[in-house]
Amino acid sequence: MRANQAASAYRCWAQIDLNALGQNLAWIRRRVGAGTRILTVVKADAYGHGLRQIAAALMHGGTDVFGVANLEEARSIRQVGAGWPILMLGACLPNEVTSAIRDDVMPTISTAAEAQQFSMAALKLGKQIPVHVKVDTGMGRLGARQREATLLIQTVTGLRGLRLEGVYSHYASADKDPEQSAAQQDRFQKVLDQVRKLGIPIPCIHANNSAGLLFEPKTQFNLVRPGLLVYGITPPSTRPLPHTTGTPLHPVLSWNCRIALVKEISRGTPLSYGATFVARRRMRVATLTAGYGDGYPRSGSNQASVLIHGTRCRVLGQITMDQMIADVSKVPTAGVGDPVTLIGREKEECITAAELAAACGSIPWEVLTSITYRVPRLYHGAHAA
Numbered sequence: 001m002r003a004n005q006a007a008s009a010y011r012c013w014a015q016i017d018l019n020a021l022g023q024n025l026a027w028i029r030r031r032v033g034a035g036t037r038i039l040t041v042v043k044a045d046a047y048g049h050g051l052r053q054i055a056a057a058l059m060h061g062g063t064d065v066f067g068v069a070n071l072e073e074a075r076s077i078r079q080v081g082a083g084w085p086i087l088m089l090g091a092c093l094p095n096e097v098t099s100a101i102r103d104d105v106m107p108t109i110s111t112a113a114e115a116q117q118f119s120m121a122a123l124k125l126g127k128q129i130p131v132h133v134k135v136d137t138g139m140g141r142l143g144a145r146q147r148e149a150t151l152l153i154q155t156v157t158g159l160r161g162l163r164l165e166g167v168y169s170h171y172a173s174a175d176k177d178p179e180q181s182a183a184q185q186d187r188f189q190k191v192l193d194q195v196r197k198l199g200i201p202i203p204c205i206h207a208n209n210s211a212g213l214l215f216e217p218k219t220q221f222n223l224v225r226p227g228l229l230v231y232g233i234t235p236p237s238t239r240p241l242p243h244t245t246g247t248p249l250h251p252v253l254s255w256n257c258r259i260a261l262v263k264e265i266s267r268g269t270p271l272s273y274g275a276t277f278v279a280r281r282r283m284r285v286a287t288l289t290a291g292y293g294d295g296y297p298r299s300g301s302n303q304a305s306v307l308i309h310g311t312r313c314r315v316l317g318q319i320t321m322d323q324m325i326a327d328v329s330k331v332p333t334a335g336v337g338d339p340v341t342l343i344g345r346e347k348e349e350c351i352t353a354a355e356l357a358a359a360c361g362s363i364p365w366e367v368l369t370s371i372t373y374r375v376p377r378l379y380h381g382a383h384a385a
């Protein structure tokens, strides 16, 4: 949808700034340099931003590879544009092996059994397919453990129908734990050294997600896998950002709803289900056109804030499916129909996805991917279609 349809038509909507996306990708490009390729992660509908539009803009912006979580996401990317390599970051289920090969999606291989399935299916289709072997260095999710990884890589290189394209690992705590990250690096490096000794070339080595990219530049190798940074959000972290970093990132998504009703309430008035908020004084409150049915986290009840006319207003009482209530005592001009910012900037004030997440005991990844289908995504910027 074109953005200028937005202003009047919607009760609750998200705006996606494709120019910001392009700037974020350009910033990542400058940071990693020309020798490192960028795999942009677009799983979960491009972190809730809308896969097709984001994929098109990233293709235009010069992404090298896409990362997805299932084959349907890969097919959507193919429909947008041909020719980009796609890595399936999850494990392919046995019944997905043939489709992955047909759709030209590079699988992540954690076991010899997976490698054999892909080899057999590839031979049947008369293809030789590039695969990435994953090493579990401490995440515990996918991948072969350090002592089995070298053997798995040998197995893959020996199987007909397969070509070793990459070897990778994934940080569990790059955002907060330098020691655990160092231990992971060490395990990964041991595998890489053993493989090198065996004379097996690895075209593509990668480890860094967004937090890795910021905090572990040593493991940049020749490919990085940013997700959150692409969407303009710095992963929340307890590690100080390296001073070379700065954060010239631009949040791509903003999220708005409207005021549906404004009223004065007297001291003692309870608000919303369960009366978890009771007014301690006379106040003005506004009922808003967004709720957890739009993906606004219910755990933000009595915790989160929204922006109205550039002023931060607290959410009062339980958030309901379609509506919530905010304190507009400090915003005398607030009126019915006025826009409300759930995520985004208004004048000097800004609520980031990370801030909303923190107020709700969540993480920005979850907040973004929870925004529901009911919220139209409106695209701005040079390549909005």
Ligand SMILES: *Cc1c(COP(=O)(O)O)cnc(C)c1O
Pocket: 041, 043, 089, 170, 208, 209, 210, 211, 225, 226, 227, 228, 229, 235
């Ligand atoms: C989701 C994912 C990423 C991207 O993570 P961010 O923290 O959003 O940068 C990178 N690698 C893998 C394997 C992933 O699953």
